[in-house]
Amino acid sequence: MYVVKNALKCIGRSKGRNILIGIIVLVISVSACIGLSIRQAAESAKEESLSGMSVTATISVDRQSMMQGMREGGGFDPSSFQAGMSKLNELSVEEMQVYAGAESVSGFTYTLTATLNGSDDFEAVTTSTQEEDTGTANGMPGGPGQEFGGMGGGKMGIGPMGTQGDFTIVGYSGEDAMTDFLNGTCSLTEGTMFEEGTKAADCIISDELAIYNDLAVGDTIVVENPNLEGETYTLTVVGIYQNSASTAVSGGFMRGFSTSSDPANAIYMSYPALKDMVDTSAANAQTQTDETTGMESSTAVRASAAGTYSFADVEAYERFEEEARAMGLSDSYTITSSDLTAFENSLVPLENLSTMAGYFLLVVLAIGAVILIVLNIFNVRERKYEVGVLTAIGMKKQKVAMQFLCEIFVVTLAAVVVGAGIGAVSAVPVTNSLLQNQIQSQESTKEQREMNFGRGGGFDMENLGATPSMDGMGLPSGTGQMQNYISEISSAMNFTVLFQLLAIGVLLTLLASVVSMIFIMRYEPLKILANRD
Amino acid sequence: MSILKLENVCFSYGTKTVLEGVSYEFEKGKMYAVVGKSGAGKTTLLSVLSGLASPNRGTITYNGEDIRKLDKYRFRSKYIGVIFQSFNLLTKFTALENVELSMDIAGVKGRTKDKREQAMALLSSVGLEEDEANRRILKLSGGQQQRVAIARALSYNPDVILADEPTGNLDGETQKEIMEIFRELAEQGKCVILVSHSPEVARACDEIYELKRTKNERSRKAAV
Numbered sequence: 001m002y003v004v005k006n007a008l009k010c011i012g013r014s015k016g017r018n019i020l021i022g023i024i025v026l027v028i029s030v031s032a033c034i035g036l037s038i039r040q041a042a043e044s045a046k047e048e049s050l051s052g053m054s055v056t057a058t059i060s061v062d063r064q065s066m067m068q069g070m071r072e073g074g075g076f077d078p079s080s081f082q083a084g085m086s087k088l089n090e091l092s093v094e095e096m097q098v099y100a101g102a103e104s105v106s107g108f109t110y111t112l113t114a115t116l117n118g119s120d121d122f123e124a125v126t127t128s129t130q131e132e133d134t135g136t137a138n139g140m141p142g143g144p145g146q147e148f149g150g151m152g153g154g155k156m157g158i159g160p161m162g163t164q165g166d167f168t169i170v171g172y173s174g175e176d177a178m179t180d181f182l183n184g185t186c187s188l189t190e191g192t193m194f195e196e197g198t199k200a201a202d203c204i205i206s207d208e209l210a211i212y213n214d215l216a217v218g219d220t221i222v223v224e225n226p227n228l229e230g231e232t233y234t235l236t237v238v239g240i241y242q243n244s245a246s247t248a249v250s251g252g253f254m255r256g257f258s259t260s261s262d263p264a265n266a267i268y269m270s271y272p273a274l275k276d277m278v279d280t281s282a283a284n285a286q287t288q289t290d291e292t293t294g295m296e297s298s299t300a301v302r303a304s305a306a307g308t309y310s311f312a313d314v315e316a317y318e319r320f321e322e323e324a325r326a327m328g329l330s331d332s333y334t335i336t337s338s339d340l341t342a343f344e345n346s347l348v349p350l351e352n353l354s355t356m357a358g359y360f361l362l363v364v365l366a367i368g369a370v371i372l373i374v375l376n377i378f379n380v381r382e383r384k385y386e387v388g389v390l391t392a393i394g395m396k397k398q399k400v401a402m403q404f405l406c407e408i409f410v411v412t413l414a415a416v417v418v419g420a421g422i423g424a425v426s427a428v429p430v431t432n433s434l435l436q437n438q439i440q441s442q443e444s445t446k447e448q449r450e451m452n453f454g455r456g457g458g459f460d461m462e463n464l465g466a467t468p469s470m471d472g473m474g475l476p477s478g479t480g481q482m483q484n485y486i487s488e489i490s491s492a493m494n495f496t497v498l499f500q501l502l503a504i505g506v507l508l509t510l511l512a513s514v515v516s517m518i519f520i521m522r523y524e525p526l527k528i529l530a531n532r533d
Numbered sequence: 534m535s536i537l538k539l540e541n542v543c544f545s546y547g548t549k550t551v552l553e554g555v556s557y558e559f560e561k562g563k564m565y566a567v568v569g570k571s572g573a574g575k576t577t578l579l580s581v582l583s584g585l586a587s588p589n590r591g592t593i594t595y596n597g598e599d600i601r602k603l604d605k606y607r608f609r610s611k612y613i614g615v616i617f618q619s620f621n622l623l624t625k626f627t628a629l630e631n632v633e634l635s636m637d638i639a640g641v642k643g644r645t646k647d648k649r650e651q652a653m654a655l656l657s658s659v660g661l662e663e664d665e666a667n668r669r670i671l672k673l674s675g676g677q678q679q680r681v682a683i684a685r686a687l688s689y690n691p692d693v694i695l696a697d698e699p700t701g702n703l704d705g706e707t708q709k710e711i712m713e714i715f716r717e718l719a720e721q722g723k724c725v726i727l728v729s730h731s732p733e734v735a736r737a738c739d740e741i742y743e744l745k746r747t748k749n750e751r752s753r754k755a756a757v
Contacts, residue, residue, distance in 0.1 A: 002634070002637035002638070005637075006634060006637075009626070009630070010625070013625040013626075014625070386623060386625075388621070389621045389622070389623055390623075390638075391606070392585060392609065392615070392617070392621060393609065393610060393615070393621075393635055393638060393685070394606045394607065394608075394609035394610020394611070394638050394639065395606070395610070395638045396606045525585060526580055526585045526586050529617065529619075529621055
């Protein structure tokens with residue numbers, strides 16, 4: 001006990017030295033606190049987001065691995081690749097539903113997407129000045145449909161992938177499949193939503209489309225099969241929605257390319273209703289075979305089904321692949337989660353910062369440890385006489401060493417506590433500031449890369465970090481060309497950081513004290529006092 | 534029965550022999566003087582007696598027990614009180630704190646307040662007032678520091694008091710006062726051993742041991 005009492009007394013009697021040690025430890029602990037907080041924030045952001053995130057995934061043809069396989073098997077041949085791809089269709093809704101039975105899947109929604117042309121009284125919204133051009137002008141915007149796919153040959157007739165219509169018609173399996181409405185991108189402003197699972201040709205259209213064509217709830221619209229002139233379908237407008245993304249998009253590359261890719265030209269209806277239309281079209285379709293290529297093409301409305309599997313958490317998503325393969329999913333298909341990928345991308349700046357903080361922490365600790373060891377050696381050498389006196393009057397060397405340890409420990413602890421306080425206050429702004437720099441640097445690199453490819457101006461720097469945040473963290477929305485990064489953290493300091501900081505303090509104290517203890521144990525009181533005399 | 538006994542004690546620093554075949558006995562209640570010329574090994578003898586140095590040959594017994602078998606720190610902190618020639622006080626501490634610390638090291642039991650009163654009484658008994666007791670060592674005169682060193686040596690009530698040149702730096706009046714303190718301690722039953730080259734100190738003691746320079750030391754001196 002007297003060792004502690006004596007240590008405290010000695011701290012008070014050597015203020016200058018202890019203040020110097022305290023300042024050094026304070027600088028180390030503030031730096032360490034910020035470094036640890038950044039690492040902790042990155043970890044917490046990841047964990048919290050992952051724990052609260054319901055993951056969705058899709059199954060699609062693994063084109064990349066097919067190409068890779070062909071290359072490894074003796075060289076890539078485009079014609080055999082096309083033949084292989086034509087055999088390998090995207091999964092049908094029925095096939096997708098099989099995999100939805102996997103244990104890990106918590107929900108399954110599906111959509112059917114088709115493109116259709118407008119009619120005389122119903123035209124697609126377009127900002128292009130060439131809207132009167134014919135649709136046969138390859139790659140130009142507007143017009144009543146452009147042929148896609150290329151394989152069938154521009155003006156040669158209908159290609160195997162059909163002709164692109166002016167409108168994108170999406171049939172939803174249910175309301176839970178309507179992600180744009182769920183996440184708030186779209187909202188119904190007039191009328192009602194079409195009934196879930198209805199076969200009635202009810203649809204909802206965008207407010208822009210309604211204004212453009214002077215339509216109101218209750219009106220009917222006529223759409224036409226882009227592959228077969230005269231094959232029309234009449235839809236009833238039961239609701240009008242507003243799409244915030246539609247007005248926010250500033251006219252990108254794709255929008256100018258096709259009117260159907262414009263969010264304003266999206267028409268939503270129920271899956272069974274659209275499926276009915278597609279089935280009717282298929283039943284009445286004519287087929288023809290290209291004499292040169294031998295490929296068969298049909299006049300049926302082209303539609304593509306997409307299924308989205310929902311998972312309660314990332315672990316469930318990770319289990320799904322194994323389960324799906326066991327259920328017979330071929331290796332030619334791949335399971336991907338766009339929101340997980342977006343989420344991982346959103347973490348890049350924070351993780352980069354975390355890595356840098358780790359290195360910074362190591363450097364600070366190494367330099368700090370060296371400084372403390374040197375200071376401690378000076379301290380013991382300066383107090384050699386005191387060590388001599390104490391041991392001469394019967395104080396054991398271990399106790400003397402313990403007293404010195406107590407002194408440095410108390411000073412270190414006080415500095416660590418103050419440092420933790422300063423660190424706690426400054427960690428969040430410092431982290432956010434560094435994070436912003438990291439994001440800007442990330443975006444600049446990306447922008448520069450885009451510029452190098454002649455695609456400049458695609459990013460809006462002012463909107464960085466303006467994503468809606470949840471619990472203080474800007475979560476990725478996954479829309480648009482711009483990557484949404486986690487741009488700010490709300491809290492960085494917690495008990496883990498405090499504990500780690502304390503552990504660092506104790507470790508530094510012990511490390512610095514070990515050297516001084518060695519000195520103390522080697523001192524002989526007689527020699528010290530004799531030299532003094 | 535002697536409380537401290539040296540039998541044929543030899544001590545050398547490397548090849549330099551300082552003590553050779555020293556055999557002395559010290560009893561409680563008596564005041565001893567160990568005298569000798571400079572270099573005779575007086576301070577070395579004090580170091581050996583206090584356990585700060587171990588003899589190369591011979592034995593030293595305390596109450597019949599070889600001090601090599603005792604814990605030397607415990608021996609120094611409990612059984613023997615040493616007053617060093619240069620006092621060896623902790624300069625950053627006050628006189629009172631020096632005495633208190635010595636009591637703590639010796640493991641003197643009691644409440645802090647009681648021990649403080651005890652330390653203050655000790656300082657008072659060697660002639661230091663409360664104001665002086667609360668002064669840091671460097672603020673005290675040589676005589677006052679000598680008194681603090683005596684008080685510190687007495688703080689844990691040891692049986693043996695060892696003092697190295699206790700009057701070396703003091704004026705006549707103070708010397709007299711200090712010697713009176715030692716006399717009182719001897720009368721209280723302590724064994725007081727004073728190492729000094731002063732004839733006055735020797736005359737004031739009950740028994741005198743004279744240390745002579747070793748042959749080795751003498752021949753070295755002659756060569757010089």
